[in-house]
Amino acid sequence: MERYIIKGGKPLVGEVVIGGAKNAALGILAAAVMTDGVCTIDNMPNVRDINVLLQAIQEIGATVNRKSPNEVEISGRGINPDDLTVDNDFIRKIRAGYYLIGALLGRYKKAKVVLPGGCEIGARPIDQHIKGFRALGAKVVIEQGMIIAEAEVLKGNHIYLDVVSVGATINIMIAASMAVGNTIIENAAKEPHIVDVANFLNSMGANIKGAGTDVIRIRGVEAFHNTEYSIIPDQIEAGTFMMAAAATRGDVIVKNIIPKHMEAISAKLLEIGAEVTESDDAIRVKADHRLKHTQIKTLPYPGFPTDMQPQMAVTLGLSTGTSMIVESIFENRFRYVEELRKMGSNFKILDGSTAIITGVEKYVGAELDAPDLRAGAALVIAGLAADGYTTINQIGYIQRGYERFEEKLRGLGGRIEKVDSDEELNRFIFSSGSVKKN
Ligand code: EPZ
Numbered sequence: 366m367e368r369y370i371i372k373g374g375k376p377l378v379g380e381v382v383i384g385g386a387k388n389a390a391l392g393i394l395a396a397a398v399m400t401d402g403v404c405t406i407d408n409m410p411n412v413r414d415i416n417v418l419l420q421a422i423q424e425i426g427a428t429v430n431r432k433s434p435n436e437v438e439i440s441g442r443g444i445n446p447d448d449l450t451v452d453n454d455f456i457r458k459i460r461a462g463y464y465l466i467g468a469l470l471g472r473y474k475k476a477k478v479v480l481p482g483g484c485e486i487g488a489r490p491i492d493q494h495i496k497g498f499r500a501l502g503a504k505v506v507i508e509q510g511m512i513i514a515e516a517e518v519l520k521g522n523h524i525y526l527d528v529v530s531v532g533a534t535i536n537i538m539i540a541a542s543m544a545v546g547n548t549i550i551e552n553a554a555k556e557p558h559i560v561d562v563a564n565f566l567n568s569m570g571a572n573i574k575g576a577g578t579d580v581i582r583i584r585g586v587e588a589f590h591n592t593e594y595s596i597i598p599d600q601i602e603a604g605t606f607m608m609a610a611a612a613t614r615g616d617v618i619v620k621n622i623i624p625k626h627m628e629a630i631s632a633k634l635l636e637i638g639a640e641v642t643e644s645d646d647a648i649r650v651k652a653d654h655r656l657k658h659t660q661i662k663t664l665p666y667p668g669f670p671t672d673m674q675p676q677m678a679v680t681l682g683l684s685t686g687t688s689m690i691v692e693s694i695f696e697n698r699f700r701y702v703e704e705l706r707k708m709g710s711n712f713k714i715l716d717g718s719t720a721i722i723t724g725v726e727k728y729v730g731a732e733l734d735a736p737d738l739r740a741g742a743a744l745v746i747a748g749l750a751a752d753g754y755t756t757i758n759q760i761g762y763i764q765r766g767y768e769r770f771e772e773k774l775r776g777l778g779g780r781i782e783k784v785d786s787d788e789e790l791n792r793f794i795f796s797s798g799s800v801k802k803n
Pocket residue numbers: 388391460461484486487488489490491492493494495528529530531532533554671672693694695738739766
């Protein structure tokens with residue numbers, strides 16, 4: 366089974382180029398099936414969750430033409446409206462299959478999609494998605510693990526979300542963009558990828574205003590047309606490399622990003638004593654000394670992102686003093702703490718949602734299991750900062766959301782290799798950080 370082997374203790378130094386935003390791409394690729402025209406989508410991250418969604422899109426008859434690893438053409442022309450069932454073993458494991466409910470319901474007024482999976486970071490209900498579809502006039506039932514949504518006509522409505530949800534905001538926005546009349550979504554999520562999905566829909570002919578604020582106004586249109594679109598940079602991939610620079614006391618320029626999207630992360634890095642320098646489309650993070658403690662609460666954008674919580678925690682675990690992190694979005698996002706303890710960290714979890722972190726001077730290498738996508742990436746950072754060798758199992762989680770992760774880290778001088786046998790692992794250890802595969 367594939368795992369990472371890491372020889373830690375070396376600061377990351379150099380430049381890294383960030384790819385397209387996975388969580389924007391998932392909404393955009395689903396929405397692309399709403400036209401018989403051709404959507405050419407660039408800067409698409411070539412990661413597992415994306416490839417699973419593309420496969421699901423093909424299975425319902427859409428055309429997917431992969432022009433290069435990061436560029437795809439999609440057309441909904443071949444979709445058979447009489448069979449709009451989305452289900453396979455892979456789509457069951459990802460979260461974003463549910464965007465196909467919004468897309469198919471919007472375009473064809475019906476959809477049957479398997480209940481979403483995704484990382485096990487909490488209960489992750491979808492009641493707000495369903496509330497939105499129902500408000501648009503759809504009948505929605507859950508039968509045998511499938512969500513079945515159907516409407517004679519989708520009609521615009523005024524929808525107030527009871528919780529700020531990224532997924533529900535995107536899903537309702539997608540469906541409402543082809544409803545009759547006007548929709549207002551209140552208490553909408555404001556993440557950069559919501560703006561990106563709205564911009565993509567608008568480029569196909571939708572009429573969406575206010576994305577990026579907490580009130581989104583949508584005037585439904587009858588049909589969409591061809592478009593060419595480039596996905597925004599991935600805020601979380603960028604943040605992960607920024608944190609890797611800080612935790613390893615390195616000096617890294619994170620390129621091809623939108624610095625405005627990184628403000629919550631940059632602010633915390635500055636607060637704990639890292640040097641953070643912004644330019645138009647890059648951020649340099651430098652830390653040549655031990656960083657300080659702080660307090661963090663995860664919040665919807667523009668607050669500190671839950672998807673950066675584990676990476677930040679790993680950094681604080683090496684900082685001076687005692688830090689506190691409150692996780693307010695998902696209830697099960699501290700599962701990496703048990704793994705990190707094996708490296709000599711000092712974390713206490715209170716009531717499941719608060720971590721008290723007493724910084725230690727060093728982590729020591731250990732054998733770890735990645736519990737989910739972002740926690741997996743955080744453990745890689747811990748391994749890069751640690752003394753000695755770390756192995757990380759279950760890296761499939763990490764591959765769901767990070768493209769060529771180990772390659773990009775090696776580009777910064779990180780000694781990390783993906784191995785799939787004990788022999789390869791031993792070869793890495795004997796060669797102290799570089800293994801030549803046969
Ligand atoms: C999206 O998940 C992302 N996933 C997650 O990224 C991210 O952690 C999360 O937003 C928060 O930023 C995708 O975009 C595919 P939510 P999503 O709906 O949409 C509650 C990663 O690592 N809620 O904003 O599922 C929910 O339980 C992943 O890339 C309801 O109560 O998150 C949570 O407490 C992991 N009812 C809160 O809202 C609902 O109907 C926010 O969830 C929907 C959500």
